[in-house]
Amino acid sequence: MQIKEILSDITAELDRTFEAMDEAQIEELERRIVAADRVFVAAAGRSLLAIRGFAMRLMHFGYTAYVVGETVTPAICPGDLLIIASGSGSTGSLVVMAEKCKKVGTDLALITTRPDSPIGHLADHIVHLEAYTAKLPGSGIKSVQLGGSTFEQGVLIMGDAIIVDLAAQGADGDKNAELMTRHANLE
Secondary structure, X not given: OOHHHHHHHHHHHHHHHHXXXXXXXXXXXXXXXXXOOOEEEEOXXXXXXXXXXXHHHHHHOOOOEEEOXXXXXXXXXXXXXXXXXXXXXXXXXXXXXXXXXHHHOOEEEXXXXXXXXXXXXXXXXXXXXXXXXXXXXXXXXXXXXXXXXXXXXXXXXXXXXXXXXXXXXXXXXXXXXXXXXXXXXXX
16 A cells, blocks of 8 residues: 555545534534633643644633643642543543533533543533544444554544634734744744
8 A cells, every 4th residue: 555545545434524513512512711810721632732733722822721640730620611622532531531521510522532431421512523443443434544543533623623713813913923922932
């Protein structure tokens, strides 16, 4: 297989994933982000890398956003939003976080391939990404990629799409200039 063929297959998988999405689920997630006092994100493995990028962009546009597990992440409180990205919806450490979140009385959103999962049963809102994951291969969805790559890429790209939409709803002006006012400058 040629690299360009693989790239074409990957983009086709992402096209199928995004085509199957319910746009109302994304709009509701956006509404919850805007309404939240602060946004916390959590995931494990490569999904954590994807959701971290989303938290960074939220911060770039003036939202108070934290990645769970970082040393500077404060306690979560009512009025906050926890967004968990978990392909399986059953990662042990994330289930524990979701349970704690609900005990505190915090809003919980889940991005997942498995809405009917332990975290899904706790979530106030779910965004369903129909993507292959090697952890739960019985879905009938195929992938040329390994592991949960389509899901992880979907989380990253969906996050970027949300940022573009949120930025478009903001004040007029140069969005990249606004972003750069909060971009890291100690590099």
